[in-house]
Amino acid sequence: MPSAGSWTLTLDGTPIATNSFQLGAGASTSINTSGLFGVLELTASGGGIPSPVTGSATCPTPTPTPTPVPPDIAINASCTLGAVGSFIITNNGGAMPSAGSWTLTLDGTPIATNTFQLAAGASTSINTSGLFGVLELTASGGGIPSPVTGSATCPTPTPTPTPVPPDIAINASCTLDGTGSFVITNNGGAMPSAGSWTMTLDGTPIATNTFQLAAGASTSINTSGIFGVLELTASGGGIPSPVTGSATCPTPTPTPTATNTPAAAPAVAPAGAPLRATAVPAPPRREIRQAPARMGARTLATGIACVASVGITPADTTFSGVALVAPAAGSYDLLLLDGPCGSSDAAILAIDAPGDAAGLEVSPPIPASGRVGLFLFVLALAATGWFLVRASRG
Numbered sequence: 001m002p003s004a005g006s007w008t009l010t011l012d013g014t015p016i017a018t019n020s021f022q023l024g025a026g027a028s029t030s031i032n033t034s035g036l037f038g039v040l041e042l043t044a045s046g047g048g049i050p051s052p053v054t055g056s057a058t059c060p061t062p063t064p065t066p067t068p069v070p071p072d073i074a075i076n077a078s079c080t081l082g083a084v085g086s087f088i089i090t091n092n093g094g095a096m097p098s099a100g101s102w103t104l105t106l107d108g109t110p111i112a113t114n115t116f117q118l119a120a121g122a123s124t125s126i127n128t129s130g131l132f133g134v135l136e137l138t139a140s141g142g143g144i145p146s147p148v149t150g151s152a153t154c155p156t157p158t159p160t161p162t163p164v165p166p167d168i169a170i171n172a173s174c175t176l177d178g179t180g181s182f183v184i185t186n187n188g189g190a191m192p193s194a195g196s197w198t199m200t201l202d203g204t205p206i207a208t209n210t211f212q213l214a215a216g217a218s219t220s221i222n223t224s225g226i227f228g229v230l231e232l233t234a235s236g237g238g239i240p241s242p243v244t245g246s247a248t249c250p251t252p253t254p255t256p257t258a259t260n261t262p263a264a265a266p267a268v269a270p271a272g273a274p275l276r277a278t279a280v281p282a283p284p285r286r287e288i289r290q291a292p293a294r295m296g297a298r299t300l301a302t303g304i305a306c307v308a309s310v311g312i313t314p315a316d317t318t319f320s321g322v323a324l325v326a327p328a329a330g331s332y333d334l335l336l337l338d339g340p341c342g343s344s345d346a347a348i349l350a351i352d353a354p355g356d357a358a359g360l361e362v363s364p365p366i367p368a369s370g371r372v373g374l375f376l377f378v379l380a381l382a383a384t385g386w387f388l389v390r391a392s393r394g
Contacts, residue, residue: 005047007031012038022047037061069094071118071143075150079135083154085128087137091118100142102126107133117142132156164189166213166238170245174230178249180223182232186213195237197221202228212237227251 004022008015009031016036021029021044033040037059045052072093079085089102099117103110104126111131116124116139128135132154140147167188174180184197194212198205199221206226211219211234223230227249235242 001047007044073148077150077152079152079154087126090123096142168243172245172247174247174249182221185218191237
């Protein structure tokens with residue numbers, strides 16, 4: 001080169017350097033760059049060079065080496081009431097550069113372990129079944145910055161209690177006036193649904209209804225004026241088998257209408273003959289019973305007459321020295337004459353026997369003094385009657 005020439009260096013068309021150079025025949029020179037990325041172009045001119053000469057080279061922008069993102073591990077732990085445990089390990093960060101490991105413990109005791117390696121965004125699951133207590137899963141290694149733990153409690157299931165069935169009892173009663181009472185009591189567990197009761201009278205259904213009782217509760221069904229065999233049956237509502245209670249309401253005995261029957265006239269025996277008196281049909285004055293003789297007397301007029309009540313048996317019985325013979329046991333009212341009641345010389349004048357019983361045979365016969373006393377007694381009664389009639393007319 002007869003004189004110095006020059007070169008100019010551009011980067012993507014922008015001059016970044018220039019200098020002069022002069023080369024002898026066959027000589028060369030170098031221009032070096034470093035850290036420049038893009039299209040580098042070098043142009044030489046002048047120094048006798050007939051025309052500018054250009055050379056270019058592209059320095060590609062290097063791909064930057066990314067900073068490694070560490071794994072970001074999360075563990076989602078859960079357990080159902082049926083002791084089904086689920087542990088999901090998810091990597092929310094960069095890929096694990098190597099395998100890590102997980103360990104599962106139950107109430108602090110290791111029960112399982114294994115390795116795993118997750119790419120970014122990947123996950124894996126560990127499941128359990130039939131394990132009760134605190135389950136804890138810990139993941140570590142494989143580029144995980146620090147161990148990660150997830151835990152879940154699998155509660156011991158509460159045993160399902162065996163339901164107690166209802167225990168139904170029926171207390172039935174009925175009074176003489178036809179008032180019935182039926183009390184249904186539940187001595188067992190609560191009835192899970194409504195049951196029903198049906199009442200029958202002499203086997204014929206007359207009423208039905210539903211009922212539902214809690215444990216220990218009761219309900220009442222009452223009747224009035226119904227006579228016969230009442231039966232109440234409860235069933236359904238969880239009752240193991242039908243329960244029945246019954247009561248009899250007896251038909252009341254009608255009260256007999258009282259009738260006034262004229263008293264029988266005293267029977268007077270002839271002298272020397274025994275006295276036989278037949279009872280008139282009338283309600284009994286004493287209860288008929290098979291019992292030893294008993295007697296008691298109430299004085300009406302000393303020495304004239306009194307009424308004595310004596311209980312006798314079919315056997316011979318002595319009353320005031322007089323032998324009494326009756327075909328039926330019972331109590332009899334006796335009209336006595338001559339002497340105080342119970343004296344040995346009293347005579348039996350008339351007899352009022354219970355019901356239709358046969359008469360009472362008396363011996364010995366009434367003495368003559370008894371007949372005189374009877375005459376005077378009847379005469380006194382007649383005089384009293386005449387006096388009363390005259391007084392009413394006057």
